[in-house]
Amino acid sequence: MKTASRILGTALFLDGFEVQDAPRYGAERRGAPLFAYVRASRQPINERGVIRRPDLVIVADDTLVPMPAAGVMAGLGDFTVLLVNSQEAPSVWKDRLNLKGPVLTLPATAEDRQELRFAGAACAGAAAALLGVVSRGATERAIREELGPLGAEVVAANLERALAAFDLMAGHAGCVQEGTEVSASGYRHPEWIDLPFEDARVAAPAIHGAATSVEVKTGLWRTMRPVIDYSRCNRCWWVCSSFCPDSAIGVNAEGRPQIDYEHCKGCMICVAQCPPHAIEAIAERAAAAAEGGRP
Amino acid sequence: MTRILLTGNRAAAWGARLARADYLPAFPITPQTEIIETIGSWIDSGEMDCRMATLESEHSMITAAGAAAATGARVFTATSSQGLLYGMEMIYTVAGWRAPFVLVNVSRGLASPLTLEPDHNDVLATRDSGFLQIHCATCQEVLDSILMAYRLGEDARVRLPVIVNLDGFYLSFTREPVETPDPAAVDGFLPPYDPENVRFRASAPLSQAVVVLGGSPYSYFRYESHLAALNALEAHEEIAEEFARTFGRTYGALDTYRTEDAEIVFVMMGSFATKAREAVDRLRQAGRPVGCVRPRLLRPFPEEGLRRALAGKRGVAVIDQNISMGKGGVLYGELASALYGLGQAAPVLVSFIGGLGGRDISAEEFYEMAAVTRSAAEQGTAPPPRLLYTLDELREVRKLQAIAHVERQGLGEES
Ligand code: SF4
Numbered sequence: 001m002k003t004a005s006r007i008l009g010t011a012l013f014l015d016g017f018e019v020q021d022a023p024r025y026g027a028e029r030r031g032a033p034l035f036a037y038v039r040a041s042r043q044p045i046n047e048r049g050v051i052r053r054p055d056l057v058i059v060a061d062d063t064l065v066p067m068p069a070a071g072v073m074a075g076l077g078d079f080t081v082l083l084v085n086s087q088e089a090p091s092v093w094k095d096r097l098n099l100k101g102p103v104l105t106l107p108a109t110a111e112d113r114q115e116l117r118f119a120g121a122a123c124a125g126a127a128a129a130l131l132g133v134v135s136r137g138a139t140e141r142a143i144r145e146e147l148g149p150l151g152a153e154v155v156a157a158n159l160e161r162a163l164a165a166f167d168l169m170a171g172h173a174g175c176v177q178e179g180t181e182v183s184a185s186g187y188r189h190p191e192w193i194d195l196p197f198e199d200a201r202v203a204a205p206a207i208h209g210a211a212t213s214v215e216v217k218t219g220l221w222r223t224m225r226p227v228i229d230y231s232r233c234n235r236c237w238w239v240c241s242s243f244c245p246d247s248a249i250g251v252n253a254e255g256r257p258q259i260d261y262e263h264c265k266g267c268m269i270c271v272a273q274c275p276p277h278a279i280e281a282i283a284e285r286a287a288a289a290a291e292g293g294r295p
Numbered sequence: 296m297t298r299i300l301l302t303g304n305r306a307a308a309w310g311a312r313l314a315r316a317d318y319l320p321a322f323p324i325t326p327q328t329e330i331i332e333t334i335g336s337w338i339d340s341g342e343m344d345c346r347m348a349t350l351e352s353e354h355s356m357i358t359a360a361g362a363a364a365a366t367g368a369r370v371f372t373a374t375s376s377q378g379l380l381y382g383m384e385m386i387y388t389v390a391g392w393r394a395p396f397v398l399v400n401v402s403r404g405l406a407s408p409l410t411l412e413p414d415h416n417d418v419l420a421t422r423d424s425g426f427l428q429i430h431c432a433t434c435q436e437v438l439d440s441i442l443m444a445y446r447l448g449e450d451a452r453v454r455l456p457v458i459v460n461l462d463g464f465y466l467s468f469t470r471e472p473v474e475t476p477d478p479a480a481v482d483g484f485l486p487p488y489d490p491e492n493v494r495f496r497a498s499a500p501l502s503q504a505v506v507v508l509g510g511s512p513y514s515y516f517r518y519e520s521h522l523a524a525l526n527a528l529e530a531h532e533e534i535a536e537e538f539a540r541t542f543g544r545t546y547g548a549l550d551t552y553r554t555e556d557a558e559i560v561f562v563m564m565g566s567f568a569t570k571a572r573e574a575v576d577r578l579r580q581a582g583r584p585v586g587c588v589r590p591r592l593l594r595p596f597p598e599e600g601l602r603r604a605l606a607g608k609r610g611v612a613v614i615d616q617n618i619s620m621g622k623g624g625v626l627y628g629e630l631a632s633a634l635y636g637l638g639q640a641a642p643v644l645v646s647f648i649g650g651l652g653g654r655d656i657s658a659e660e661f662y663e664m665a666a667v668t669r670s671a672a673e674q675g676t677a678p679p680p681r682l683l684y685t686l687d688e689l690r691e692v693r694k695l696q697a698i699a700h701v702e703r704q705g706l707g708e709e710s
């Protein structure tokens with residue numbers, strides 16, 4: 001999503017807009033949900049920080065929608081356009097989320113691993129079209145600029161998806177309306193309160209709990225699932241287990257590595273590190289469907 | 296001169312590159328790391344001629360920076376938050392060496408509790424160290440201020456290290472259009488550093504006498520540093536003029552916005568001040584004569600300029616993105632002392648604390664602060680300091696406390 005925001009930001013900039021784009025993430029990086037935002041204006045931009053009233057919201061991973069912590073619905077107003085990267089129809093999302101504003105879907109790229117990598121570019125291309133003020137040419141140049149360092153092949157593959165998404169959304173060009181800023185006359189007064197003094201037994205930032213990281217099911221973040229092929233795993237010196245940043249790979253009594261899917265966040269570091277390439281990456285959706293549900 | 300999209304971190308790296316920094320002692324910390332990574336990649340690719348050394352802590356990093364500056368090299372380094380505090384002993388120590396260099400601090404709230412997002416308690420902890428401080432509000436200003444900071448620190452009237460501060464996330468990870476000046480023009484503005492008598496050299500061991508026993512010589516050296524810091528006001532004015540002539544962008548010790556005919560003025564530092572500007576425009580549309588003053592220099596503190604900008608105003612809302620426990624907002628206290636003695640011309644000062652740990656300040660809150668300050672001015676007395684905090688936020692905390700309570704019960708710590 002960071003890449004998508006940069007592609008869109010650069011495309012707007014190339015077409016003469018003032019731009020601000022930024023990702024937001026916490027301490028977790030690889031595999032954790034994150035969001036990014038883009039502001040654009042014909043005037044210099046003074047506003048900063050997370051957009052409170054977005055005109056367009058794009059969800060690249062539709063499994064994040066029901067997760068309250070991901071907060072993808074925050075700030076959605078009656079005129080906000082929602083674009084979901086999803087196999088399901090716009091009407092399904094409209095009903096499910098009880099939305100008044102326009103909903104569009106980009107047929108999911110999340111089905112197989114090859115396509116998932118291009119979700120960012122596809123979202124950026126679709127967004128550029130929906131804004132109606134960004135040219136196809138600027139979108140193309142933006143992808144060349146942002147992805148150029150990754151090589152011609154990556155650029156070509158991303159260009160293909162982005163421009164396909166741009167063309168797919170062309171019929172909705174300009175459906176995103178520029179919202180108005182809050183006026184200083186007749187605004188809603190902030191409900192400020194005087195913070196009361198509270199005893200340190202309550203007010204000290206301490207929650208004592210054992211093994212709290214077990215409770216956080218980081219497995220829900222996963223879009224790709226690592227699967228060990230035990231016929232190829234030679235039980236090396238458990239490189240996978242040592243490298244896993246979430247300690248999600250244990251080793252059993254026989255010396256076999258075992259992945260804890262409740263906590264594996266899908267960062268794919270183990271896949272990259274395994275010396276005999278015994279760990280394969282499978283799209284989570286496909287793996288879960290095969291099992292009859294998400295873990 | 297080209298205009299490109301840069302994060303605040305990359306703008307800082309560009310500042311170091313264009314200043315032709317010779318030496319970069321480094322240690323990673325969020326949200327600063329992108330600065331040293333960027334410079335590291337330029338060194339690798341040969342685009343920047345600089346020696347980078349990765350140290351084992353910020354304490355060593357700041358020692359290395361000061362030591363290298365004492366050889367006459369042009370030194371750049373960067374840190375953030377807990378890292379700055381970890382190096383605090385050396386922050387004070389190297390400032391006393393009177394060997395200038397530039398340290399970029401990417402502001403991030405301090406523990407405890409731990410956070411990643413910005414406020415200014417980290418950089419304010421260095422307030423009395425002898426480092427000068429420049430606070431930035433945009434990515435462009437980050438780049439430009441680094442160039443100006445070298446001129447300022449290396450000025451013979453000053454010769455002190457300088458901290459250039461930018462806010463984490465709101466600038467560090469945010470891309471904005473930034474003009475990267477022409478290197479030849481920068482070379483003209485910022486010639487190689489003449490270290491005068493600062494001359495440590497390899498293979499020529501020397502020791503620097505820095506121990507004084509007795510308060511009298513100690514007082515002399517400390518007060519000389521203070522006088523040098525004060526000289527930086529005049530030096531900054533000259534440097535800013537030359538910068539404006541060369542690059543077309545003007546940076547005063549204070550950034551004033553629509554203050555001439557303003558009755559109410561916001562005073563705040565850092566990137567959130569651009570939000571205040573936005574609010575000023577909207578308030579003006581609604582017919583309220585409001586302006587904004589942003590101190591770029593915190594050390595030296597531009598007292599005279601603040602008196603000039605604020606004398607005769609009706610009310611001033613001071614918005615502190617920091618808190619001194621048991622006192623309140625630091626900028627509020629500093630401003631009150633600067634305006635002391637103005638008599639009839641003194642505006643009513645209202646203290647607000649907001650943006651701690653990156654907590655956003657909404658447009659409505661700016662409007663409300665202007666309204667509260669206006670009514671304080673009409674009544675002639677200020678209300679007690681106000682933390683920008685809403686009922687909804689307290690409700691969220693109550694939910695977390697309920698969880699904490701259950702956890703404690705589970706552990707038998709509470710019944
Ligand atoms: S098991 Fe593999 S993919 Fe999962 S978190 Fe660990 S290293 Fe990442």
Ligand code: SF4
Nearest residue numbers: 233234236238240274
């Ligand atoms: S790194 Fe690969 S070979 Fe080694 S234990 Fe893990 S899966 Fe097996």
